[in-house]
Amino acid sequence: RPRLLVGLDRAAPPERQRRRNPRLELGRAGPQGGTQNSPNLPQNSPRNIPKFTLKWEIRAWSWAELGRKGCRELWTRRPPCRSSLEVPEINGLEVNQRDHWVALAGGDGAVRVLDLESGAFTHELRGHQDLVHVVALREQLPQVLSGGEDGTVRLWDLRTGAQVQLIEVHKYQECSRPQLGKWIRCLATESDWMVCGGGPALTLWHLRSGTPTTVFGLAQPQHHALFHQDLVLSGGVGPALHLLQLSGDVRGKVPVTPAALRSLCLHPRSPEHQVLTVAGNSPKIDVFTNLGYRAFSLSFT
Amino acid sequence: MSSESSKKRKPKVIRTDGAPAEGKRGKGDTDQDVRYYSEESEVDLRDPIKDYELYRETCQELQRLMAEIQELKSRGIKENASEIDERRVQSCVHFMTLKKLNRLAHIRLKKGRDQTHEAKQKVDAYHLQLQNLLYEVMHLQKEITKCLEFKSKHEEIELVSLEEFYKEAPPEISRPAITLTEPHQQTLARLDWELEQRKRLAEKYKECLTSKEKILKEIEVKKEYLSSLQPRLNSIMQASLPVQEYLFMPFDQAHKQYETARHLPPPLYVLFVQASAYGQACDKKLVVAIEGSVEEAKALYKPPEDSQAVLPPQKRRRPTLGVQLDDKRKEMLKRHPLSVTLDLKCKDDNVLHLTFHYLMNLNVMTVKAKVTTAMEMTTAISAGDLLSPDSLLNCLYPGDHGRKTPNPANQFQFDKVGILTLSDYVTELGHPYVWVQKLGGLHFPKDQPQHTVAADNSLSASHMELTVKLLRSRLQSRLALHKQFASLEHGVVPVSSECQQLFPTKIVSRLVKWTAIPYEDYAELPYTKDVIEAGLAEDTHLYYMALIERGTAKLQAAVVLNPGYSTLPPVFSLCLNWKGERNSSNDDNIRAMESEVNVYYKELWGPKPGYQLLTNQLQRLCMVLDVYLETEPHDPSVEGPKEFPQEKMCLRLVRGPLRLKPFKFNYPQGFFSHR
Numbered sequence: 001r002p003r004l005l006v007g008l009d010r011a012a013p014p015e016r017q018r019r020r021n022p023r024l025e026l027g028r029a030g031p032q033g034g035t036q037n038s039p040n041l042p043q044n045s046p047r048n049i050p051k052f053t054l055k056w057e058i059r060a061w062s063w064a065e066l067g068r069k070g071c072r073e074l075w076t077r078r079p080p081c082r083s084s085l086e087v088p089e090i091n092g093l094e095v096n097q098r099d100h101w102v103a104l105a106g107g108d109g110a111v112r113v114l115d116l117e118s119g120a121f122t123h124e125l126r127g128h129q130d131l132v133h134v135v136a137l138r139e140q141l142p143q144v145l146s147g148g149e150d151g152t153v154r155l156w157d158l159r160t161g162a163q164v165q166l167i168e169v170h171k172y173q174e175c176s177r178p179q180l181g182k183w184i185r186c187l188a189t190e191s192d193w194m195v196c197g198g199g200p201a202l203t204l205w206h207l208r209s210g211t212p213t214t215v216f217g218l219a220q221p222q223h224h225a226l227f228h229q230d231l232v233l234s235g236g237v238g239p240a241l242h243l244l245q246l247s248g249d250v251r252g253k254v255p256v257t258p259a260a261l262r263s264l265c266l267h268p269r270s271p272e273h274q275v276l277t278v279a280g281n282s283p284k285i286d287v288f289t290n291l292g293y294r295a296f297s298l299s300f301t
Numbered sequence: 302m303s304s305e306s307s308k309k310r311k312p313k314v315i316r317t318d319g320a321p322a323e324g325k326r327g328k329g330d331t332d333q334d335v336r337y338y339s340e341e342s343e344v345d346l347r348d349p350i351k352d353y354e355l356y357r358e359t360c361q362e363l364q365r366l367m368a369e370i371q372e373l374k375s376r377g378i379k380e381n382a383s384e385i386d387e388r389r390v391q392s393c394v395h396f397m398t399l400k401k402l403n404r405l406a407h408i409r410l411k412k413g414r415d416q417t418h419e420a421k422q423k424v425d426a427y428h429l430q431l432q433n434l435l436y437e438v439m440h441l442q443k444e445i446t447k448c449l450e451f452k453s454k455h456e457e458i459e460l461v462s463l464e465e466f467y468k469e470a471p472p473e474i475s476r477p478a479i480t481l482t483e484p485h486q487q488t489l490a491r492l493d494w495e496l497e498q499r500k501r502l503a504e505k506y507k508e509c510l511t512s513k514e515k516i517l518k519e520i521e522v523k524k525e526y527l528s529s530l531q532p533r534l535n536s537i538m539q540a541s542l543p544v545q546e547y548l549f550m551p552f553d554q555a556h557k558q559y560e561t562a563r564h565l566p567p568p569l570y571v572l573f574v575q576a577s578a579y580g581q582a583c584d585k586k587l588v589v590a591i592e593g594s595v596e597e598a599k600a601l602y603k604p605p606e607d608s609q610a611v612l613p614p615q616k617r618r619r620p621t622l623g624v625q626l627d628d629k630r631k632e633m634l635k636r637h638p639l640s641v642t643l644d645l646k647c648k649d650d651n652v653l654h655l656t657f658h659y660l661m662n663l664n665v666m667t668v669k670a671k672v673t674t675a676m677e678m679t680t681a682i683s684a685g686d687l688l689s690p691d692s693l694l695n696c697l698y699p700g701d702h703g704r705k706t707p708n709p710a711n712q713f714q715f716d717k718v719g720i721l722t723l724s725d726y727v728t729e730l731g732h733p734y735v736w737v738q739k740l741g742g743l744h745f746p747k748d749q750p751q752h753t754v755a756a757d758n759s760l761s762a763s764h765m766e767l768t769v770k771l772l773r774s775r776l777q778s779r780l781a782l783h784k785q786f787a788s789l790e791h792g793v794v795p796v797s798s799e800c801q802q803l804f805p806t807k808i809v810s811r812l813v814k815w816t817a818i819p820y821e822d823y824a825e826l827p828y829t830k831d832v833i834e835a836g837l838a839e840d841t842h843l844y845y846m847a848l849i850e851r852g853t854a855k856l857q858a859a860v861v862l863n864p865g866y867s868t869l870p871p872v873f874s875l876c877l878n879w880k881g882e883r884n885s886s887n888d889d890n891i892r893a894m895e896s897e898v899n900v901y902y903k904e905l906w907g908p909k910p911g912y913q914l915l916t917n918q919l920q921r922l923c924m925v926l927d928v929y930l931e932t933e934p935h936d937p938s939v940e941g942p943k944e945f946p947q948e949k950m951c952l953r954l955v956r957g958p959l960r961l962k963p964f965k966f967n968y969p970q971g972f973f974s975h976r
Contacts, residue, residue, distance in 0.1 A: 086952045086953060086974065088956075089956060089957055091957060091958050092958070107956060107957070130955070131953075131955065131956070133958065149955055149960070178936060179936050181934055183955075183960065185958070185960075223958075237887060238887075259886040259887070260886070260887070260889075262958070281886065281889075281892070
């Protein structure tokens with residue numbers, strides 16, 4: 001049964017703040033920031049879904065418990081913090097289901113790895129000059145990609161704990177847009193390919209060679225991108241979901257309710273039920289069953 | 302009769318007939334006065350039956366003789382003359398016998414009659430006697446019964462019971478020895494005792510009467526004395542009036558007010574009573590008074606004059622339908638001639654004057670407001686609406702806009718005379734807010750229409766305190782805003798000393814314009830749609846536009862001010878014009894700035910009661926605009942230095958997936974950080 005975890009943006013306009021205790025109709029909301037669809041779970045394995053907050057901690061809830069009232073988190077983890085004056089935030093989180101670890105994008109510029117079975121922070125990968133916005137996990141290989149405010153995408157190998165590759169996106173003429181900034185906000189990877197964007201234009205990269213192959217002509221900065229079948233889905237500033245072909249053509253631009261998209265989430269491992277949820281600067285969450293148009297919206301009560 | 306006739310013929314008989322008659326009469330012959338027949342004595346001796354037989358025989362003889370005579374006469378006259386004479390003589394004798402017999406019969410009859418008569422007379426006499434006696438008996442019986450029934454007056458007198466009598470009466474009256482045995486004496490004794498007692502009591506009564514008279518006279522005297530006192534007291538009261546005023550104890554005035562209050566209609570009366578009570582008990586600065594004409598109020602309750610029933614002959618044409626309708630409308634909306642005024646004085650001597658009217662036919666109360674300020678206030682142009690009587694008391698309680706009549710029954714009345722809604726007449730009649738009805742004790746329940754809604758004291762009392770507090774705070778907040786607006790229009794954001802710590806010492810952005818805008822203009826702005834959709838901007842609210850500038854950057858802020866300021870904060874919608882138009886839908890940082898003033902307003906309230914919220918919000922907007930502009934990353938494609946060099950101290954410039962700027966000011970360190 002598909003379930004949806006939703007996060008609320010911190011800086012909400014006053015009208016949202018006035019409605020306390022928002023309750024999502026289909027899923028459950030908590031103090032966090034991001035959407036994540038539940039995997040198709042076998043019945044006998046209770047999965048914990050870790051969520052991050054704009055605070056400096058990770059919390060996990062059990063999927064089985066989530067529907068019930070008064071559900072409390074299973075556990076909370078706080079990564080070690082350098083200075084107490086300014087506590088950084090966790091900006092991104094990716095879970096490796098197979099090996100049971102979580103990669104965290106830290107606001108202090110470090111990529112951390114939390115081992116779910118032991119509960120310890122196994123890696124602290126430093127290299128970024130500024131905060132890390134997003135992490136992406138490579139399949140098959142124990143490697144983590146991270147993109148940050150400093151405009152770089154770095155590839156880390158977890159076995160060695162060292163940075164393997166560095167791509168300075170903003171230095172490439174094809175995609176850099178200095179008037180918008182050099183920050184990398186969205187990052188996605190599939191086998192050897194990577195798509196990233198933000199201040200610079202959304203670009204498809206070939207990882208091994210580290211070269212940009214296709215620049216998608218989207219004027220506004222993109223916040224989130226996904227690989228889906230043969231498409232790249234992306235959303236950013238502007239009320240539209242972009243369907244982009246790998247060749248660079250814009251296959252479609254689907255209007256969405258939020259004024260800007262922040263998070264796209266596909267239901268994994270279910271080719272017959274194609275469900276995409278998008279969320280952004282709006283009290284409503286759009287649900288797509290067919291990528292061509294918005295099916296319905298979920299709203300908080 | 303026959304005796305009398307025989308008495309008369311007697312002499313004849315004596316002469317003509319001879320022997321038998323004379324013989325019998327021999328004794329009584331001499332006495333001629335007494336006609337005495339011998340037959341009278343013979344009558345007793347002879348047997349009447351025999352006499353009857355004799356009579357019959359005689360008659361038969363006569364008949365025989367007559368027959369013989371007849372026969373003889375018929376034979377011839379000469380031969381029988383002697384026989385005839387003989388027979389004639391015989392018949393004469395028979396005749397005489399007959400006569401005697403007749404006489405006897407008569408006398409017998411007479412005797413019989415006499416005897417009967419005598420007997421009868423005797424019997425009659427006895428009878429009479431008997432009757433007399435019976436009558437007497439009856440009379441006596443009657444008398445006896447009368448006597449027996451006679452209720453002597455003494456029986457009507459309620460005598461004391463025997464025991465009491467014997468107890469109380471002195472022995473010379475009661476004489477128990479005699480009276481116990483003889484009831485007659487007993488009764489007499491009792492009567493004596495009764496008489497004596499009564500005499501005594503009668504005397505007492507007379508005495509009491511006289512004393513009563515005396516006392517009555519005394520009462521009269523005292524009454525006169527008292528009535529003479531009344532005018533003197535009045536004059537003393539009059540004389541004391543100036544003393545009362547001097548000592549600020551207007552008893553007289555209060556008394557007069559209560560007199561007038563009696564003529565108030567019930568809701569106004571409830572309001573008056575509750576407000577006076579509240580004023581005396583809790584709030585010395587609340588003054589209640591009654592205005593209006595008492596005579597008119599009294600005239601309302603008089604029965605209509607005759608002249609009303611009889612229409613004066615219409616010399617003019619009848620008024621047109623429109624005028625008639627107008628008159629009906631006026632009649633429906635008529636106000637009671639008396640009104641209650643409430644003056645709420647505030648600490649700084651500003652006064653809110655409220656005048657409450659009662660619409661008699663509609664059973665609703667309305668209020669008109671006016672503000673008099675202690676000092677002359679420079680009226681800022683944008684502050685025009687703040688203190689306007691029309692909108693001053695808008696939404697004192699949420700949703701109470703006073704445009705509709707709170708009494709659901711009025712709608713039917715309106716339909717009859719063609720009034721659409723009471724809001725058309727509001728400027729003249731005053732606003733029918735729901736809290737006004739509650740203060741007058743009128744409660745109109747929505748789901749159950751009631752026939753007559755009567756004024757309820759407890760409803761008024763329960764709402765009085767809160768309403769007065771709200772009214773005061775409303776006035777204060779409006780006056781504070783008034784002052785603030787005057788300053789804002791000059792481009793100065795007034796920040797009090799208590800609130801200085803919310804802001805850094807140096808803020809470069811300045812407020813250049815502050816104007817009031819109408820609701821339609823606000824609604825047309827593209828960046829206010831969210832606020833309107835969320836229901837935070839209605840036409841009862843006040844709208845303003847602020848313009849903050851720094852260098853080439855212009856920040857437009859559209860402000861919606863809720864009438865319930867400052868408990869309900871104003872809501873800002875921002876639009877920054879600097880290298881393009883940025884607003885909350887396309888720039889997360891502008892949204893963050895909006896949230897700094899809209900969401901975190903509680904920090905900006907300042908000292909109680911928080912009227913500085915608006916100015917602090919404006920100051921904060923200037924501050925965050927500074928931060929925004931200064932922390933913009935330098936665009937390498939543009940030549941030259943940054944337009945806004947960073948002067949604010951920030952720990953981090955970017956944080957979070959939204960890449961927000963640090964808008965939170967930390968005191969006293971003076972740096973900016975993220976929330």
